[in-house]
Amino acid sequence: MVAVFGTLGFRPKSLIPTIRSTADVDEVVVYCGSDKADPGSAKKVAEARRSVVEYCRNLRIAIEVVDLEDPFDFRSIALRIRADVRKRKQAGKDIGVFNIAGGTRPTSSAALLVCMLEGIPTVYVHDVTYQEIRLPLLRMEYSQVLSGMERTILGILVNNKGGDLTEVELAKLVGKHKATVNHHLRNLVKKGAVRLERHPKDSRKKIVRLEESTELLLGEA
Amino acid sequence: MMRVLVSAYEDGDLEKVLLAMRSLPYDQLVIVGQGNSAESKGLETIKELEEMAGHMVIVETLADTEFLPLVDAFTELISTYSTDARTRTRNRVTLNISGGSRLLGAASLFAAFRLGVEAYHCDGTVTKLPIMKDVRPTSVFTEAQTKLLCSLCQDWLTLDEIVARAKPPSRQAGERVLRELRKYGLLRAKVEGGRILLALSDAGAEAQRIVHIAEPG
Numbered sequence: 111m112v113a114v115f116g117t118l119g120f121r122p123k124s125l126i127p128t129i130r131s132t133a134d135v136d137e138v139v140v141y142c143g144s145d146k147a148d149p150g151s152a153k154k155v156a157e158a159r160r161s162v163v164e165y166c167r168n169l170r171i172a173i174e175v176v177d178l179e180d181p182f183d184f185r186s187i188a189l190r191i192r193a194d195v196r197k198r199k200q201a202g203k204d205i206g207v208f209n210i211a212g213g214t215r216p217t218s219s220a221a222l223l224v225c226m227l228e229g230i231p232t233v234y235v236h237d238v239t240y241q242e243i244r245l246p247l248l249r250m251e252y253s254q255v256l257s258g259m260e261r262t263i264l265g266i267l268v269n270n271k272g273g274d275l276t277e278v279e280l281a282k283l284v285g286k287h288k289a290t291v292n293h294h295l296r297n298l299v300k301k302g303a304v305r306l307e308r309h310p311k312d313s314r315k316k317i318v319r320l321e322e323s324t325e326l327l328l329g330e331a
Numbered sequence: 332m333m334r335v336l337v338s339a340y341e342d343g344d345l346e347k348v349l350l351a352m353r354s355l356p357y358d359q360l361v362i363v364g365q366g367n368s369a370e371s372k373g374l375e376t377i378k379e380l381e382e383m384a385g386h387m388v389i390v391e392t393l394a395d396t397e398f399l400p401l402v403d404a405f406t407e408l409i410s411t412y413s414t415d416a417r418t419r420t421r422n423r424v425t426l427n428i429s430g431g432s433r434l435l436g437a438a439s440l441f442a443a444f445r446l447g448v449e450a451y452h453c454d455g456t457v458t459k460l461p462i463m464k465d466v467r468p469t470s471v472f473t474e475a476q477t478k479l480l481c482s483l484c485q486d487w488l489t490l491d492e493i494v495a496r497a498k499p500p501s502r503q504a505g506e507r508v509l510r511e512l513r514k515y516g517l518l519r520a521k522v523e524g525g526r527i528l529l530a531l532s533d534a535g536a537e538a539q540r541i542v543h544i545a546e547p548g
Contacts, residue, residue, distance in 0.1 A: 184429075184452040215436060216454055219428060222437055223460065226444055229516070234398065234437060243398050245437075246533035248541070249516075250444055252463060254471040301463040302449060327461030 111136040112206035113198055115191075115230070117213035117221050118142040120154040122161035124211040124235045127242065129166070132206045138166050138173045139194060141217055143181030158212075181214040188220035188326055195228050211235035226250050227327070252327060259284070259294045264303065267320045268328060276315045277306075303327070333422045335412045337361045339431030339439045345373030351427040351453040352380070361389045361412060363405070365435055368392070398434060405435075405442040406544060413446075426450040428460070444468060445541050469541045475499065479508045480517065480531075480539055487521070487528040 112134045116125040118141065129138055142159055144152040159175055166173040176194070178187055198205060208230045210221045222245075225232040229249030233242055253261065266283050267275065275283070281291040295318060298304045303324045309315035336357035338348050341364055352360065360381055362374060369390050381388045391408055395401040413424050428439045429452045443450040443460065447467050450460040472480065482497035490506070499505035509529065512518050517535030521528050531539060 182455055184454065185456070185458045210437070211433075215429065215433060216452065218433060219436055219440060219452060222440055226440075227461070234434075236398075236434070244533065245398065245441075246537040248468040248534050248537050250468050251471050252461075252466070255463065255466050301466060302459075303463060321459060323459040323461040326458075327463075 112204045113137040114206050115139045116209035117217045118158055119212035120158050122158045125209050126165055128209040128233055135171055138171055141176045143178030182216050184216040184220050187217055188223050191221055191224045205230050207231045207233050209233045260298055274317045280318050333358045335359045335422050335424045338427040339435050340364045341368045341431050342371035344430035347429045347453050354457045355425050363391045365393055401438040402441045405438045406445050409442055409446055424448050427453050429454045467541055469538055475508050483531045485531045485536055487530045489526050
């Protein structure tokens with residue numbers, strides 16, 4: 111059975127054709143949200159949402175509508191979508207396609223980012239021609255680009271979220287010599303995954319910090 | 332090393348560009364738009380601000396309206412600014428994907444992943460995107476996989492034709508690599524007249540493009 115994901119703005123017709131053209135759909139997950147400062151936009155999004163829900167109900171397709179608290183908060187949206195995608199994948203569900211045509215720009219961009227990281231077939235609908243375009247996504251397999259030690263270091267830093275770890279403390283946790291860990295840390299700094307900050311009390315020490323983007327990269331699941 | 336900030340733009344994106352200008356260090360600002368975005372009032376404001384700092388804004392207009400040609404154009408543009416034309420040294424390119432039309436924004440994100448360029452979303456807050464510097468989606472491929480990938484096309488080929496083109500160490504080795512590429516979703520396969528035919532999938536064609544960008548010629 112297949113799930114279709116989509117971002118929804120004012121136009122239900124940007125999403126419904128994708129549901130219609132995908133085989134064996136038994137679930138639709140839709141992300142929508144409106145600009146709180148614009149009451150007109152809330153009304154239009156609600157109407158679009160009603161149409162998509164009605165379409166799915168009539169076809170006996172389960173639908174989950176995710177109301178985004180802030181449809182301009184790129185990071186939260188990306189984390190939410192990635193967690194939802196992973197949940198379905200872990201449950202053995204096939205994600206047929208992700209339609210990124212609707213919704214706010216941050217919502218649509220966050221969805222595209224997740225599709226690249228998770229390797230989900232993605233459809234975009236041209237703003238002007240309304241033509242459905244399948245994006246030739248190549249999954250970004252960062253886990254295969256990182257060495258085993260680099261993955262171990264990132265794993266420890268993720269689990270230690272919020273706590274300060276110096277290079278020496280990290281080396282102890284990894285169970286390797288400081289020079290070995292430093293070599294891998296330098297590679298991770300070069301790749302933009304971690305950064306080193308001066309210790310506030312001891313200038314000889316450095317604190318290892320995960321870049322915020324690494325959390326997006328690894329996902330929360 | 333010169334720091335180049337490349338920002339996708341359309342009329343109405345002034346605040347997004349200003350946020351990127353405030354948050355991301357740069358020496359040269361490049362604004363990338365489509366259509367008549369180069370004539371917008373917001374862009375005039377950006378130009379005035381840069382002039383006050385003694386700099387000029389470079390404005391690039393991409394004419395393509397189809398997705399993949401637009402990604403190619405954006406990729407080429409980033410590649411161009413990645414090297415200092417005068418000194419031939421490497422620049423540090425940072426990309427702001429939040430501006431521009433939805434199509435341009437998606438194309439810029441695609442290009443950033445293709446090249447492993449540091450990218451940000453600047454709209455209200457600044458979010459660094461999880462793109463590892465200089466790491467491309469094709470970085471995971473072995474030399475043998477890359478060589479075979481480059482010998483394929485989107486037309487159907489028999490195994491004999493592929494072996495003749497790619498010249499793997501042995502037919503078995505070639506078959507093994509083809510299986511690996513198929514697992515990555517880079518190949519389509521069909522049986523015709525008792526023979527297996529293979530061709531690049533859309534993702535395979537994209538992978539081939541990225542390899543060619545990384546190793547031109």
